[in-house]
Amino acid sequence: MPTVCTLSRRAFFLGAAATLAGCATTETSVRNAPVPQKVSYPIxxxxxEELAARYAAVEDGGHLIPAIPYREIDPKYYRQRVKDPTGETPGTVxxxxxxRFLYVVEPGGTAMRYGVGIGREGFAWEGEGIxxxxQPWPRWKVPADMIARTPSLARYSVENGGMEPGIKNPLGARALYIFQNGKDTLYRLHGSPEWKSIGKATSSGCVRLINQDVLDLxxxxPYHARIVVHQGAMASV
Structure with missing residues (x-):
């Protein structure tokens, strides 16, 4: 049974504005990702040594992503393969x-799990979409309502073309856009240079990942992958 979006009227308007503030970007054409193969993966x-390589500095798209001091992060938030706790079909996010986890469900009863930072209370979205x-290396275009609160961000306004893609851009190395019933939810999965925010509720509504992890994600x-966002506890499977 499809999950129903459960935003209150107040939460919707606050969340939409905040998400726009944190996640507005310029869209480009879609690139298809490979569909998961029908194989089982060992856990x-x-x-x-593998963690050091996983979170090492990496060059991507002309940008050098710095290494992550992974030992300062709770190990449960490392990217890792786990037994699938969701019961969803392979390919579902x-x-x-x-x-504070994001799962990509795999064939064979496993899932790739990532630690994430989430929206603070009142700025979260729940539901099902695609x-x-x-988009790789998106621009950050700050909407007028956020500039009204923080005038110093005016140089990154829509009219000024936003913040250039790069290491300091709040949207990080990749952004994935969630639509529901053919409409943009204004909710994103995206990278972040702020690795210390992983496992915390500090964002303006979107789900943020370590840049090395969002490259992997x-x-x-795949394009048009189904995504389900839970605000409450997931049912055990």
């Missing part, structure tokens, strides 16, 4: 807001 804890757009999530 093997990563060694320290699931956001467990209370747990990943309709996918982008490769795994």
């Amino acid at each position: 093997v804890p990563a060694s320290d 699931v956001v467990d807001t209370p747990g 990943i309709h757009w996918r 982008y490769k795994r999530v």
Whole structure:
């Protein structure tokens, strides 16, 4: 049974404005990602050497993403393969807001799990949709209502073309756009240079990942993938 969006009227308008503030970008054409293959993957804890390589500095699209001091992050938020707790079909993206996790469901009963930062109270969205757009190195275009609160951001307004893509851009290395019933929810999955925000509720409504993790996510999530966002506890499977 489809999940129903449960935003209150107040939360919708606050959340929409805040999400626009945190996640507005310029859209480009969609690039299809590979559909998950029908294979089973072993669940093997990563060694320290593997983690160092996973979160090492990486060059992408002409930008150098700095290494992440992963030892300063709770290990449960490392990117890792786990037993699928969602019960969803392979290829589905699931956001467990209370747990601060994002899952990409795989064939064979496993899922790739990522630690995420989420929207603070009053700025969150819940529901089911599809990943309709996918964009590498998006621009950050700050809407007028956010500029009214923080005038110093005026140089990144829509009229001024927004903030150039790059390491300091709040949207990070990739952005994935969620649509519901053919309409933009204004809700995004995106990278972030603020790795310390992972596991916390500090964003303006979107789901943020470590840049190295959003690069991996982008490769795994196919165009028009189904996404389910839970604000409450997920049912056990």
